[in-house]
Amino acid sequence: MxxxxxxxxxxxxxxxxxxxxxxxxxxxxxxxxxxxxxxxxxxxxxxxxxxxxxxxxxxxxxxxxxxxxxxxxxxxxxxGLLPEGAEAEARLLELMDYMVATVHMRGFTRIFRPAAFTPTTSDEPAVQQTGKDMVKDGLKLLAQVLGARAYLLGNYSIADTALFYLEDWAVRRAGLELPDALAGHRARMRARPAVQRALAAEGLA
Ligand SMILES: N[C@@H](CCC(=O)N[C@@H](CS)C(=O)NCC(=O)O)C(=O)O
Missing domain, CATH: 3.40.30.10 (Glutaredoxin)
Structure with a gap:
């Protein structure tokens, strides 16, 4: 592959x-x-x-x-990176789509590439602020889904890898503070050997 x-x-x-x-x-x-x-x-x-x-x-x-x-x-x-059963799998896909299509594509993209959302340079700070508000709302919602669990759906799944890049972007690239539950999740993810290897290979360790 x-x-x-x-x-x-x-x-x-x-x-x-x-x-x-x-x-x-x-x-x-x-x-x-x-x-x-x-x-x-x-x-x-x-x-x-x-x-x-x-x-x-x-x-x-x-x-x-x-x-x-x-x-x-x-x-x-x-x-076991997918939960078992139609209900759990549908919930996983629901979360994946929200994280990628909403929090990433609508929120973070406004912060990173404001010019893609307005032809007027002076409007770009407002576009970025809208993006930050969207990301903050998204992270708040995801923190509620996570609650006191170690991983988004209880057991570790592919959804946690998507949540991780959002958390990492929020802290490192957007200067946002994570809700406590997500800060804990990010730390748990960073402790996983597979995550450490991927970060090292991308020069992010
Ligand atoms: N919906 C896409 C999102 C992919 C995406 O936006 N990738 C970004 C990098 S994080 C990209 O390739 N951007 C290139 C560009 O916008 O020119 C997916 O799920 O794969």
Whole structure:
């Protein structure tokens, strides 16, 4: 398998899952700052122009973080990275979609790339503030879901790898304070050997 990633991007969630699985895989760097996502060869392979993307063992390309995470967990059932049963699995997908499509794409993207949301430069600080408010609301809601549990759904699952990149971005890149429950979750995640290996490989340790 080959993971297309960029350091400190949301592809970190998939990188962690691959490290948890522990089977050999390749990493392929896509330099987002240099715009490599929009140029061949990557843009030919993945015209969506985003990471993560995974070339599977059967040679097929899979995109979209929740789909890749679900596929890896589902094809490596011994690790128990998916909860059992339709209700629990639906709740996991509900959380994954909220974290990626709402907190990341609507919230953090406003903070990191305000120019994508307004043609007027002087409006950008207001766009960023809206993004911060969205992220704070999202983190508050996720802290309530986590409650006093160690991991989002009780047992460790792919949802925790998505929560982790959001927590990490909030602290390191957006200067936001995490609710206590999420600060504890981030520390638990950082203590996992697979997370440490992925962070080290991305120069984030
Ligand atoms: N919905 C996508 C989100 C992927 C995404 O936004 N990736 C960002 C990096 S965190 C990206 O590749 N951005 C490139 C760009 O916007 O030009 C997914 O679930 O995979």
């Amino acid at each position: 080959k993971l297309f990633y960029s350091p400190d991007s949301c592809a970190l969630a998939i990188h962690i899952i691959l490290e948890e699985i522990g089977k050999p895989y390749e990493l392929a760097l896509v330099n987002l700052r240099a715009g490599e996502q929009f140029k061949p060869p990557y843009a030919t392979l993945n015209p969506k122009g985003k990471v993560p993307a995974l070339i599977r063992d059967d040679g097929a390309l899979l995109t979209e973080l929740p789909a890749i995470a679900w596929y890896l967990a589902r094809t490596n059932p011994a690790l």
